[in-house]
Amino acid sequence: MSVPKYSTGMAKVVNSSLYQHTLGAAVESRIGRIILLASVPLLWLIMLHVGPIYQMLKISLLSHYPVQPGVESHFTLANYAIFFQESIYFTPLIKSFIFATGATAFTLVVVYPVAYYVAKIVKPQGRSKALLLLLVPFWAGELIRTFSVIMLLANRGAVNVLLREIGLIDRPIPMLYTSFSLGFGLVYLICLYMLLPLYSAIEKIPSPLLDAAADLGAGPFTRFRRIILPLSRDGIVSGCSLVFLTCIGVFATPMLLGGPNTVLFPETISSFFHGASDKWPVGAAFALIMLVTALIAAAIFMRLVGGSKRRAI
Amino acid sequence: MNKIIANRRTALKVFGAGTALLAAPYIIRPRPAWAASGVLNVTTYDKFLPQEFLDKFQKDNDIEVRIRLTDDQGKQYNLLTAEGANPSTDIVTVAGHRYSQFIKSNLLQPLDTGKIANWKNLNPAYQDAPWARVDGNLWGLPILAGYEGLARNIDYVPEAPSWEVMFDPQYKGQTSYIVSDFMTIVMQYLGYDGDFVTYVDKPDVAQKATNEARDFLIKHKDMVRKYYDAGSEVQQMFINEDIYLGHSWSGPAAKLIMDGHPIKLSVPKEGTFGFCYTLNVVNNAPNAENAYKLFNAILESPEVGAAMTRQSGYSSTINGVGDVLEERERMASTLPQEEVERIIFFSSVNRDMKNEMIDRATAEVKAA
Numbered sequence: 093m094s095v096p097k098y099s100t101g102m103a104k105v106v107n108s109s110l111y112q113h114t115l116g117a118a119v120e121s122r123i124g125r126i127i128l129l130a131s132v133p134l135l136w137l138i139m140l141h142v143g144p145i146y147q148m149l150k151i152s153l154l155s156h157y158p159v160q161p162g163v164e165s166h167f168t169l170a171n172y173a174i175f176f177q178e179s180i181y182f183t184p185l186i187k188s189f190i191f192a193t194g195a196t197a198f199t200l201v202v203v204y205p206v207a208y209y210v211a212k213i214v215k216p217q218g219r220s221k222a223l224l225l226l227l228v229p230f231w232a233g234e235l236i237r238t239f240s241v242i243m244l245l246a247n248r249g250a251v252n253v254l255l256r257e258i259g260l261i262d263r264p265i266p267m268l269y270t271s272f273s274l275g276f277g278l279v280y281l282i283c284l285y286m287l288l289p290l291y292s293a294i295e296k297i298p299s300p301l302l303d304a305a306a307d308l309g310a311g312p313f314t315r316f317r318r319i320i321l322p323l324s325r326d327g328i329v330s331g332c333s334l335v336f337l338t339c340i341g342v343f344a345t346p347m348l349l350g351g352p353n354t355v356l357f358p359e360t361i362s363s364f365f366h367g368a369s370d371k372w373p374v375g376a377a378f379a380l381i382m383l384v385t386a387l388i389a390a391a392i393f394m395r396l397v398g399g400s401k402r403r404a405i
Numbered sequence: 406m407n408k409i410i411a412n413r414r415t416a417l418k419v420f421g422a423g424t425a426l427l428a429a430p431y432i433i434r435p436r437p438a439w440a441a442s443g444v445l446n447v448t449t450y451d452k453f454l455p456q457e458f459l460d461k462f463q464k465d466n467d468i469e470v471r472i473r474l475t476d477d478q479g480k481q482y483n484l485l486t487a488e489g490a491n492p493s494t495d496i497v498t499v500a501g502h503r504y505s506q507f508i509k510s511n512l513l514q515p516l517d518t519g520k521i522a523n524w525k526n527l528n529p530a531y532q533d534a535p536w537a538r539v540d541g542n543l544w545g546l547p548i549l550a551g552y553e554g555l556a557r558n559i560d561y562v563p564e565a566p567s568w569e570v571m572f573d574p575q576y577k578g579q580t581s582y583i584v585s586d587f588m589t590i591v592m593q594y595l596g597y598d599g600d601f602v603t604y605v606d607k608p609d610v611a612q613k614a615t616n617e618a619r620d621f622l623i624k625h626k627d628m629v630r631k632y633y634d635a636g637s638e639v640q641q642m643f644i645n646e647d648i649y650l651g652h653s654w655s656g657p658a659a660k661l662i663m664d665g666h667p668i669k670l671s672v673p674k675e676g677t678f679g680f681c682y683t684l685n686v687v688n689n690a691p692n693a694e695n696a697y698k699l700f701n702a703i704l705e706s707p708e709v710g711a712a713m714t715r716q717s718g719y720s721s722t723i724n725g726v727g728d729v730l731e732e733r734e735r736m737a738s739t740l741p742q743e744e745v746e747r748i749i750f751f752s753s754v755n756r757d758m759k760n761e762m763i764d765r766a767t768a769e770v771k772a773a
Contacts (some may be wrong), residue, residue: 115420120413128417128420129415129420132419132422132424136423158483160510160511161510180768180769180772181768184772242645245649246645247647248645248647249645249648266578266630268647269630269631351630352629352630352631353626359771363764363767363768366477366479372483
């Protein structure tokens with residue numbers, strides 16, 4: 093093995109037997125180098141993504157967790173069975189899916205024109221600035237932005253005060269703690285996940301293609317339907333998948349902005365972890381049920397809208 | 406994009422940087438509680454321990470107090486149970502009626518009052534209260550007492566002699582409550598035992614009573630603006646006038662009164678439940694001796710108890726606090742005698758049955 097020239101300290105390390113039999117040996121072959129390069133991201137994935145899900149799976153299959161003195165825990169599927177036996181838990185899951193689907197569709201409709209404007213109407217030299225302006229609110233944390241929505245929509249919030257000041261209303265309109273406030277807050281919080289993939293996809297559409305279509309007599313709607321929409325499909329699929337998966341698992345926003353009729357599945361799951369009784373395994377089972385159903389829904393959507401071609405989110 | 410060339414140098418550099426990145430949280434993390442001597446880890450509610458008092462305590466004793474906030478007894482219990490024999494906290498804040506659950510799970514150590522020189526400064530009513538002694542031992546230092554009251558905005562709701570006002574159609578969409586807590590109140594309102602004490606070995610009777618309260622709440626769901634969880638939420642809703650009526654722990658409502666908001670807190674004729682928060686030393690606490698130093702410091706002066714009342718809104722358990730509070734502060738946490746007599750302290754009897762049935766009924770109300 094040829095050893096490159098290093099300073100004295102480094103040479104000691106490189107010439108040591110430990111180095112030569114471990115890292116030194118690994119970097120000699122191309123395969124070894126690739127494994128070495130891949131090891132860190134793999135470790136990251138295992139520790140921060142696969143690990144917690146595995147732990148949740150393990151807890152979901154236990155009869156008791158945390159295990160109290162004098163109690164023995166054993167493996168069981170009963171925690172999963174509870175979901176299918178009790179309709180009260182099925183309702184919040186269905187509500188979550190309906191809500192996430194609606195929020196995704198609404199976000200797409202709202203954000204698409206914005207993304208198109210930035211990608212195609214704004215001059216190339218101004219696009220970075222326009223994007224930066226759109227991203228400014230996202231520099232604040234999720235909770236701060238949620239509380240800003242509360243200050244906006246509360247009975248004594250900015251909107252009601254303004255409407256009262258200009259004489260349009262006598263009594264405040266109850267906007268907060270409703271489906272409207274939850275939808276509004278959620279779209280505001282997650283629109284970034286839709287904006288960036290859409291911008292990226294629309295920006296890549298060649299402008300001469302649109303000019304040619306116009307020259308051949310295609311009106312704005314035809315150009316949108318026949319050229320822009322199909323060519324931005326990748327962005328739509330990616331954006332919708334990201335927004336849908338975020339919406340389905342969102343917890344703090346519905347807790348803060350939602351009302352008595354907007355109790356979603358994550359809140360049901362959290363009640364098993366916060367409740368007085370020993371119910372972590374049921375909560376873990378429900379969390380995995382939500383994860384699997386959400387992934388299946390996203391996969392079906394990607395298959396239907398994204399075509400047979402494999403697409404990355 | 407530049408292509409990454411996987412030569413030896415790049416591979417080693419990326420591997421080294423990546424490993425350092427992954428290892429950084431372990432290297433730079435704060436020293437764990439069990440490895441630190443001049444430290445005290447306290448799990449408690451927001452605004453229970455005044456910062457000024459903590460600053461003085463830290464300075465006088467050379468002990469760093471690390472506060473971890475909780476807003477729910479169940480969360481605190483679950484986290485402590487999960488940590489098992491190696492707790493990362495020395496003190497927890499347990500409500501007296503939850504003692505049995507914590508003690509049965511071996512999470513607390515008995516309180517040695519001999520180590521608290523200022524124990525005599527605790528109001529005698531709390532020094533050996535019936536609810537405080539379990540299995541022959543005392544388990545915690547009572548710090549703040551409260552009750553579940555009916556809070557109302559007096560600009561819109563002039564009178565509220567009964568819990569019935571929470572279901573009055575003229576306040577539709579303008580009430581709020583914590584479902585699990587209010588369900589026990591509704592059981593009382595409907596003539597049942599909301600504390601389950603009389604339902605020992607009578608699960609059928611208890612289930613029937615719980616189901617009636619659950620169905621009643623579902624029937625009147627349109628009265629509710631929001632189901633809340635934390636005291637700060639109900640405060641915010643009252644301030645924003647999103648609600649005019651609410652079931653509230655006495656602390657958050659009293660705090661609003663102290664701050665000058667047009668809120669009144671009362672105990673309706675059907676009665677309510679009282680509770681007392683205590684600071685408890687955790688079993689296997691790594692810094693138990695420091696915990697006793699904190700307990701002693703809390704009892705040292707009524708000024709500390711007064712500051713706790715001012716911040717949290719709850720009544721102090723320390724002698725002489727009433728003399729230190731201003732008139733407005735005292736009035737905010739005081740009830741007429743006839744209303745005081747309507748308060749029954751939560752019992753620790755039959756808690757498992759109560760938790761099981763109320764948790765389930767709560768989920769049903771929310772899902773309905």
